[in-house]
Amino acid sequence: MARESKTKYAILGALNIHPMSGYDIKNWLTKVTGSFWSESDGQIYPALANLQKINLIRIEKNSSSSKRLRNVYRLTKKGEKELDAWLEKPTQTTTIRSELVLKLFYGKRLTNKQYIAHIKRRELQVLAKLQYYQEITEHLKKDHKNDPDTFYWLITLNRTETIHNAELNWCHETLKMIKNKKKLSLHL
Amino acid sequence: MARESKTKYAILGALNIHPMSGYDIKNWLTKVTGSFWSESDGQIYPALANLQKINLIRIEKNSSSSKRLRNVYRLTKKGEKELDAWLEKPTQTTTIRSELVLKLFYGKRLTNKQYIAHIKRRELQVLAKLQYYQEITEHLKKDHKNDPDTFYWLITLNRTETIHNAELNWCHETLKMIKNKKKLSLHL
């Protein structure tokens, strides 16, 4: 019960780029896939141990010689197959939960001022994210143009950008509408 | 640990519209807030019991006389205050997880055909949702124009519509780009 965790696939996919440590994977995921995927410590390390146990990944370098403890993992052939099988499979739509939108939905009890404040906060959050992902996009286009992954990363970054822009527009329009008290405009 | 559940607020907000049973709340939520909020049986009923225990809601009608068991709850004054306190509070950004986008991100290992299939499936899903929410929007504008909640519901429906439309455009553009093999267009 409680639908199957996808953490293993996030890990396998990351290791398919190049060998990494758990620490690397986590930071890298939060940095570049943050807008649609993330993992926490408590997920990563047990998952790595398990994936190693069932031979989907293996430790490449244990760096025992006086170096700091650092486990760098790499995909096995079996791991690649597992990754491929998952990649090909169609996905179910995931349920999402946005507390903010729930508040806006139940917003009848809020004053105009409070309601506007919610949307403005959201506007700033989205704007910040948008700028952040635009920077990553620029960076990829400039310094990783020929990386075989870049094309796919840009596609998903472009998706994030498109959607964030749309939400930004919505914030803008909604604020304008509320401020002008043209509440009826939605009903036309 | 494991961040605080928002189920109670989803329930309080629903009961603020009008008294409802647990069954009603669940169905109503999946129907109209499905694009940004949902609850499952296993959450609703225990939460209702608990909310009643701490006097945020109470049973309005137990309909004992030969009628089917059906508990209709209504907000108490205390419940209204709790709802207001939550509504006013700023929200944290929620982390979202999209398995599909993760696959597209790791898409290097997929054939063009497989990749396109993923996006096309998504396109259809989004299109269906878009049409569904457009129907609800029309319904509200026609038959519930003067309902005090309608204005707020239309705002969130409009948000869903805007974002879904953006994603649809992205699907379209991305498919076109891949099909034309103009992979370099992203790099310009």
Added chain:
DNA sequence: TTACGCATGTAAGAGGTTACATGATTTT
């Protein structure tokens, strides 16, 4: 030498979904 970042890992415990159980009522 103090502090911060690197790096791994575990424990606790709430959150959430699915499946099952139960029984009434309405529809076919």
Added chain:
DNA sequence: AAAATCATGTAACCTCTTACATGCGTAA
């Protein structure tokens, strides 16, 4: 009479986050 839907509720059990513990290396 059977099947579908209404309606509530519980149990199992996985998921996930937060917090804590630990220790090394490096920079101020």
